[in-house]
Amino acid sequence: MGTTLGIFMGYCVCYGSYHNYSDARQWRIPVGLSFAWAIISMFGTILAPESPRFLVQKGKIEMAKESIAKINRAQNNSTIVLDELNNLMEAIELENQTGKPNWKEFFTGKPKIFFRVTMGVVLDSLQQLTGNTYFFYYATSTFKSVGLTDGFMTSIILGVDNFASTFVALYIIDHLGRRKTLMSGSAGMLACMAAYSILGVVALYPKEYGVDPKKPIGDAMIFFCCLFIFFFATTWGPGVYVIVGESYPLRIRADAIAIATAGNWIWGFLIAFFTPIITNVIHFAYGFVFVGTAAFELVFVFTCVPETKGMCLEDVDELYEHFTPGLAFRTKQTAKNNT
Template sequence: MLGGIAIGAFSVTVPMLISECVPSNLRDACVSCWQFMITLSILVGNAVCYGVRHSEGNGGYQIPIGLGFIFCAMLFLAILILPESPRYLASMGKVDEAHKALSRTVRMDPHSNYIDNEMREILNSIENDKALGEASWSEIFTGKPKMFQRIMIGIFTLSLQQLCGANYFFYYGTSLFTSLGSNDSFGTAMILSGVNCGCTIFGIFLVNRVGRRKLLFWGAALMLASFLIFASMGSFALYTDNNDPNGPVSAPIGRAMIFFACLYILGFATTWAPLAFVVVAEIFPQRIRSKGMALGTGSLWLWNFCISFFTPMITNNIGYKYGYVFSGCVLFSLFFVYFCIHETQGATLEEIDTMYGSGVKPWNSSKYIKEIQDMRNQDHQDTTSTEA
């Protein structure tokens, strides 16, 4: 239970800290690296379990748990030297410390134009927040601009990341692929986690080049097609004896289903896995960001629990038709992305707040962000030419 509390706290604070510390042009890639480290940990965990699967005595569970203590100690030592969020320090009135933290984070001279401009935007945003007073929980329903809408976007985005069904493969991969006729279910789980980890690296390169909306939309489309095929093959073609779940399985169909499971993970790992955290870390103003992140992450872990708890019971009753439930959620996510998710690539957190206040529609947000970036680049050129 204590481990779960710690993981929940990190799920809220780490994406929030990253989004508040790094420059806007690197924010998406850096928050995506958080998801990459999660997938790398899953791969390492599966590799360790694969290595000790034949261990006698208590080594089969003591070795993985013991290695976990080592990584926890490394994390504890790293936190001791980690810079605090400059936005948090500024909001607490520690402007000089915020200036130093920002300079240290981006490794630039504290008196550079970039640092001065960033601090000016941060302080202006904080002053606007202070004029509105301290954020209360009731403000998630009544706050402006469009605070309730943003809260619901955060909750739905992280909920859909779970409801799209990725953990159906990750949590029950060993038993799932045993039923497909695989002789080495632990090895198959390693393949899935390896695909997940490798595709997340690919996603980090894509996220700063394609944009949030396009990646989330087309990622969901690939996931939908893969899951529909996977569920249909498992429901109507896998079992050779009159579709009897207790009968023999078709080896070619089983291998094809593993392929489409990997194709699904390709779509998930390059898009929804990292980008859900990126989107939610960006859409809230400073004064309510912690509450918004807490609600979004809480919904994620709630659905995570529901899927892990109810999946065995559901699959015992409807088998691979369970995939159609996840497919329906992925189909909903396509419409959700188009009508609800704003493009935020390259915009500062303060510019994103302004975009919501301006009433920009999600399908027009890419054009709005490009105009903001062009104006910012023009201002930078004017400042540079003036200094020259």
């Protein structure tokens, strides 16, 4: 939510500075405010409590207990604080016994570590391949062709949509579960992107691209774009980070998440770099690429992503002990039978 709020605020600042100034303040104000937020974050980090995990590793148990209590707004000796402290102590003791993870473990570790890391990379990559980057980066130029000429206003419209939709995500991810959330989001994005692309290719321009677009068709395309952002922001936007964060044991969790995130940034760069080149050639037909990736997302989540709702990291390890890649849709029943 903080990320989408920051994006929206950035759009508003750029809109205000562009429309109110005609000199260097157009770029100095947005950049200056970025420095201001960085300074606030720096001081906030100084005032934040130390990581309980770090304190336990250093043997400062009482300080770790106080840090956990402060984070959870609970008493030092409350059940939630003591349980979390014991879990941390057990996990760190296990790490001390087995040693630090090495790269070989990512390929041979159990249960199914290689599959879990690969799944994280694919999910993070597919988050970019949903087509959200296509709209967020290039909606300005796209909407100009359908009659909305103020690119900064376009950004604000998408920013409001993105930010408001995040509130819905807080509810559905925990109530629908991770798998249903991602699959419903893929289905919604597929339908919206297909409608958007078909309208752009078939109906927007009566003769050729760039000549007198039909405004009602353009308005319909803007609607499907905003609806697409809603489906993304309520499902794949935050949902991927939830699943990836829940899929690894503490021993390799940080490294595995970093590897998965690398897939996200690589595809983000590739889409940002190649989109203007591709759209100059095939125009709105580019959307059909993302229709295909949305269909693949549905299949991948249905077959390869088990449900981790309500599980601690230890339960997830047990889940993968009985998990068969390609049969994620049967994992719940299998786990039930094993218990």
